[in-house]
Amino acid sequence: MERTATIAVLVENEAGVLARVIGLFSGRGYNIESLTVAPVDETRRISRITVVTTGTEMTIEQIKAQLDRLVPVHKVSDLTLDGAHLQRELALIKVVGRGEHRVEALRLADAFRARVVDATPESFVFEMTGNAEKIDAFCALMKPLGLAELCRTGAVAIARGTRHIAA
Amino acid sequence: MSATTATAAATTEDRSGAEVLLRALTEQGVEVIFGYPGGAVLPIYDALFQQNSIRHILVRHEQAAVHAAEGYARSTGRVGVVLVTSGPGATNAVTGLVDALMDSIPIICLTGQVPTHLIGNDAFQEADTTGITRPATKHNYLVKRSEDLAGVVHDAFYVARSGRPGPVVIDLPKDILIKPAPYTPAPSTPHRSYRPVTQPDPARILEAVQMLKRSARPVVYAGGGVINSGPEASRLLTEFVRMTGFPCTNTLMGLGAFPSSDPQFIGMLGMHGTYEANLVMHGCDVMLNMGARFDDRITGRLDAFSRGSKKIHADIDPSSINKNVKVDVPIVGDAGNILAAMIECWKQDDTPINKEAQTAWWRQIDLWRQKDCLAYVQEGKIIKPQHAVKRLFEITQEMGRETFISTEVGQHQMWAAQYFGFNKPNRWMTSGGLGTMGYGLPAAMGVQIAHPDALCIDIAGEASILMNIQEMGTLAQYRLPVKVFILNNEYMGMVRQWQELLHGSRYSESYSAALPDFVKLAESFHAKGLRATEADQLDDVIREMIAHPGPVIADICVDQKENVFPMIPSGAAHNEMILAAGQQGGVAGVTDEGKVLV
Ligand SMILES: Cc1ncc(C[n+]2csc(CCOP(=O)(O)OP(=O)(O)O)c2C)c(N)n1
Ligand SMILES: [Mg+2]
Numbered sequence: 001m002e003r004t005a006t007i008a009v010l011v012e013n014e015a016g017v018l019a020r021v022i023g024l025f026s027g028r029g030y031n032i033e034s035l036t037v038a039p040v041d042e043t044r045r046i047s048r049i050t051v052v053t054t055g056t057e058m059t060i061e062q063i064k065a066q067l068d069r070l071v072p073v074h075k076v077s078d079l080t081l082d083g084a085h086l087q088r089e090l091a092l093i094k095v096v097g098r099g100e101h102r103v104e105a106l107r108l109a110d111a112f113r114a115r116v117v118d119a120t121p122e123s124f125v126f127e128m129t130g131n132a133e134k135i136d137a138f139c140a141l142m143k144p145l146g147l148a149e150l151c152r153t154g155a156v157a158i159a160r161g162t163r164h165i166a167a
Numbered sequence: 168m169s170a171t172t173a174t175a176a177a178t179t180e181d182r183s184g185a186e187v188l189l190r191a192l193t194e195q196g197v198e199v200i201f202g203y204p205g206g207a208v209l210p211i212y213d214a215l216f217q218q219n220s221i222r223h224i225l226v227r228h229e230q231a232a233v234h235a236a237e238g239y240a241r242s243t244g245r246v247g248v249v250l251v252t253s254g255p256g257a258t259n260a261v262t263g264l265v266d267a268l269m270d271s272i273p274i275i276c277l278t279g280q281v282p283t284h285l286i287g288n289d290a291f292q293e294a295d296t297t298g299i300t301r302p303a304t305k306h307n308y309l310v311k312r313s314e315d316l317a318g319v320v321h322d323a324f325y326v327a328r329s330g331r332p333g334p335v336v337i338d339l340p341k342d343i344l345i346k347p348a349p350y351t352p353a354p355s356t357p358h359r360s361y362r363p364v365t366q367p368d369p370a371r372i373l374e375a376v377q378m379l380k381r382s383a384r385p386v387v388y389a390g391g392g393v394i395n396s397g398p399e400a401s402r403l404l405t406e407f408v409r410m411t412g413f414p415c416t417n418t419l420m421g422l423g424a425f426p427s428s429d430p431q432f433i434g435m436l437g438m439h440g441t442y443e444a445n446l447v448m449h450g451c452d453v454m455l456n457m458g459a460r461f462d463d464r465i466t467g468r469l470d471a472f473s474r475g476s477k478k479i480h481a482d483i484d485p486s487s488i489n490k491n492v493k494v495d496v497p498i499v500g501d502a503g504n505i506l507a508a509m510i511e512c513w514k515q516d517d518t519p520i521n522k523e524a525q526t527a528w529w530r531q532i533d534l535w536r537q538k539d540c541l542a543y544v545q546e547g548k549i550i551k552p553q554h555a556v557k558r559l560f561e562i563t564q565e566m567g568r569e570t571f572i573s574t575e576v577g578q579h580q581m582w583a584a585q586y587f588g589f590n591k592p593n594r595w596m597t598s599g600g601l602g603t604m605g606y607g608l609p610a611a612m613g614v615q616i617a618h619p620d621a622l623c624i625d626i627a628g629e630a631s632i633l634m635n636i637q638e639m640g641t642l643a644q645y646r647l648p649v650k651v652f653i654l655n656n657e658y659m660g661m662v663r664q665w666q667e668l669l670h671g672s673r674y675s676e677s678y679s680a681a682l683p684d685f686v687k688l689a690e691s692f693h694a695k696g697l698r699a700t701e702a703d704q705l706d707d708v709i710r711e712m713i714a715h716p717g718p719v720i721a722d723i724c725v726d727q728k729e730n731v732f733p734m735i736p737s738g739a740a741h742n743e744m745i746l747a748a749g750q751q752g753g754v755a756g757v758t759d760e761g762k763v764l765v
Pocket of ligand 2 (some may be wrong): 577628655
């Protein structure tokens with residue numbers, strides 16, 4: 001039985017650390033559905049990687065153990081397993097069109113709480129944050145209305161409530 | 168790491184990076200480096216020239232430098248150190264690094280690099296060494312700032328030897344080696360991010376001990392982790408096995424962790440393990456895996472592997488647990504600490520032992536032992552390879568000299584594992600995980616450097632030995648009396664065996680054609696060459712080889728058709744073992760699914 005896991009990895013913010021994580025996934029044949037990374041603690045030089053992966057329970061246990069034994073890794077946390085968590089992606093969505101389509105796009109954007117961050121007489125760029133399904137749904141609706149270009153981040157995720165992870 | 172070094176470690180800016188590097192190595196206790204020079208590391212060679220505390224051994228190929236450092240490390244428990252130049256020096260070292268990674272051997276490999284301002288420019292002898300070696304090492308570093316140099320060296324040694332040991336590369340741009348650099352002593356604070364668990368959870372220890380006490384058909388299966396933990400762990404393993412009365416089997420990597428002469432030793436397990444060891448694994452009800460990793464050479468077909476047993480797995484590397492085989496009691500920690508805790512717990516805990524069942528278990532084991540699965544017939548003039556190893560073992564035993572054995576890879580390696588008995592840890596160096604032909608000669612060289620008075624023998628095949636034969640030059644230069652004992656069957660025997668058993672005896676490219684005359688080859692390298700072609704010459708050649716004070720190649724011409732048995736064909740289960748040549752019909756049943764396995 002496969003499941004999806006959203007894993008947070010706190011790492012040293014140093015050269016090559018992302019290559020180590022990605023190399024681990026490709027070298028051992030694990031899936032990466034998405035991966036995001038950014039520094040989260042400048043003074044302690046810590047970055048946070050959020051990786052979404054799928055696999056059997058045994059594979060996911062392996063992935064976590066393999067990540068944990070990388071030298072620059074401080075902490076590995078399986079957000080999916082540890083309890084309720086919030087997960088968000090950011091998307092920038094360009095829709096090109098005129099007339100009826102344009103009006104409909106704007107109406108749907110409003111319903112989905114997508115923000116207009118750029119507009120010309122023939123185009124919009126919408127900015128949207130949400131979980132992957134919400135963005136998928138919005139993009140599906142934009143397709144017939146002139147979806148020209150899509151750009152999205154991977155997921156970032158954090159536990160609900162007082163629980164938190166630290167390096 | 169004496170107190171004086173630490174106090175004298177006030178930051179000094181006037182020394183070159185190369186000098187600071189050597190100072191850091193000295194603080195880490197380094198006495199020997201195996202290396203090969205080149206443009207990018209000339210500053211280090213210059214600094215080496217001007218000091219006396221570190222000895223440099225000039226090898227003839229960088230791969231051999233790493234294997235020599237592995238032999239040094241495995242026979243001493245210390246970190247082996249390698250020094251190579253940029254580009255081809257580094258790429259030549261890669262096979263050795265992967266070998267050390269697979270077998271968990273602590274190595275520091277210093278690689279030269281083009282100066283920082285040229286990195287990425289495709290400069291002469293530039294290679295992306297950290298990129299290439301990332302999956303070939305436990306960790307690697309590129310030193311880009313002089314102020315990081317000493318700290319990186321200390322960090323690298325800590326990483327190489329802590330937790331599950333492994334190879335670590337430090338890539339050193341030439342400008343960093345030339346520019347002055349500050350010295351910083353080894354930190355006394357814990358590592359920022361890498362802190363492996365070494366002390367086991369007492370609750371798991373209790374659970375394991377009670378499970379073992381209640382068992383009817385127990386087995387202890389011990390691997391290289393016990394050896395890596397240090398000689399004390401092997402002593403504790405022996406104490407534990409003797410106090411429990413359980414049968415004990417060792418992996419290829421674990422040979423010597425438990426004495427082979429002990430009546431409770433049931434031999435090596437796995438693909439070419441003994442009948443009794445594999446049937447014990449198959450039929451046990453509780454298995455204690457101490458520092459082994461359920462590797463595919465051990466388990467055979469996974470879904471048929473010891474299905475009826477509860478499994479306890481002790482390992483320092485949490486990623487080894489539940490990787491191939493689901494276990495019931497995981498114990499993370501250092502083998503020595505775990506064994507000490509289990510011995511204590513065994514004494515304290517009053518769970519009754521299932522004596523009667525265990526007596527019946529030993530009766531069953533003795534029946535399996537009666538198969539005498541390692542029996543062979545030496546008759547006539549043709550030397551049986553098994554007999555050659557057996558005699559080598561017996562004669563070295565008689566002589567009572569401290570003996571270290573390395574091997575190349577192939578049939579001879581398996582015969583060495585089967586017929587040479589090891590009663591102590593750190594006496595057996597073989598490329599287990601990677602199976603690297605060309606490993607044995609340089610490894611023996613490294614062992615001999617660490618143990619100048621010991622008897623160091625590379626049990627070799629005629630094909631493998633040619634993969635690092637140039638190291639005969641190193642033996643000559645440093646007067647290292649390594650003995651190369653070639654089981655010359657004129658075939659890549661292990662390849663020929665698989666072709667015979669799995670590919671209709673089509674011996675495609677596995678004949679060792681155009682072999683050199685090994686006696687003359689030895690002589691051209693200033694060594695002694697000996698040859699045995701008939702059984703009655705064998706003992707004399709072995710004795711002469713051992714008696715000779717310098718390096719020797721002994722060319723033992725053995726039966727070309729001999730195969731290694733017992734054998735669990737790939738994709739088969741433990742109880743589907745082939746015992747002898749006559750029984751080869753059993754292999755006809757190997758499916759394509761089995762054949763795809765290596
Ligand atoms: C570097 C390398 N290349 C290829 C192999 C595959 N291989 C395994 S055993 C073997 C034959 C070894 O022949 P030899 O050294 O004569 O040993 P024998 O099996 O005859 O004892 C080969 C080619 C390997 N293990 N290592
Ligand atoms: Mg051969």
